[in-house]
Amino acid sequence: MTAPVFRLIPATKNYPWGKQGRSSLAAQLAEGAGIPNFQIDESKHYAEMWMGTHPNAPTRVLSTGQLLSEHLASHPELVGESVIKRFSLQNGQIPFLFKVLSFDEALPVQVHPDKQTAQRIHSEKPNSYADPNHKPEMALALSDFGALCGFLPTFQVAVYLSAVPEFASLLPNDIVEHFKSVARSPDESECKAALRDLFSSYVRVDNKKASAQLKHLVERYQAGKETDAEKQVKPLVLRLHEMYPEDNGVFCAFIMNHFELKPGNAFSVAAGEPHAYITGDIIECMATSDNTIAVAFSPPEERDVDNFLSCVQFNPTRGKTFIQPTMVTRGSTHTNGSLIYNPAIDELAVMQVIVEKGRTEAHHKLKGPSIAVAIEGEGTVVWADGANRLGMKKGQVMFIATGTEVKFSAFETSFKLYRAFVEVL
């Protein structure tokens, strides 16, 4: 019988927005993970570490070097029949993709398709959209984490259209005037339609025109000539401009909600919800898919305005509800114990496990497979009533089969890990 708990070799992704060299948490974890021949290159930007079965950066089994998906295809009992059936899994796939992201420049302004749209864009552009699957995701902050997500209330966008001539002048006058006239309407569908018109013409603005207006705007802000209505948004505009000095995406500051999350805060992103993560180290977990439709903060050839507009949901909102973690065992966000972040996404949930020095955290059997990654310190994972154990330290990644009771113990130092899982009850 094959072991229910075993070590994995994750994979890294380099993108220009990732933190550089050793300053990247993704690089630090990859260094500890046991990836063959991996050495941190200080000139490279390490954006992501992936753990899962997605072919774009597949995880392997440490002891054999075999792809995790191949190993699971020959041992489907590790995933479990109910999970395989529920998600129609094939070829040793698991339903979720687990990542650590580390970035100090904004990721592309993006949306993810729902299942139906994913199937369409995958068949039309298989090279850009590798999967016929949707990609709802959850982001969990490990550090301070800045993000743009969702559209601002229309009245707030109207305030900016009046206060920021550099923004308003990018857009056709009739669209701006109509928007302002309906922005406070109680008729939600009228507001949504006006937002659709405004945003659709904004994303098609000629980049030269946008960067010229951006230059004027930044010069005005740097000269301290912002109006009261712009005081709050000014730091965000300057920060985005520093990252992308000529990108029309900087004007998203006047259209999208801005959030500053603290470690332990988490939110989920639904199909069609526009977002761009700005800076931070985060855990990200999503349905297994790599379908990202970008419209700004990315090279022109990687933008897809038409598909972005066909996917994006024009739902203006005042804010976003963070996911309230629930306790599995005694503890809190910062002390010994296990917390579950369980978003409204069938394919995934993530547990944060903190084991203080000299303590043990016991997890009952989960009804689905899981992947755990050590983020800080070291300890052991024990299973089969103590008969088997493996050491685990920063960066090391474990697969834990469905129906396996495990205990995490810390000895000399405290031990912090995240465990992504799916359950079919």
Ligand SMILES: [Zn+2]
């Ligand atoms: Zn995303």
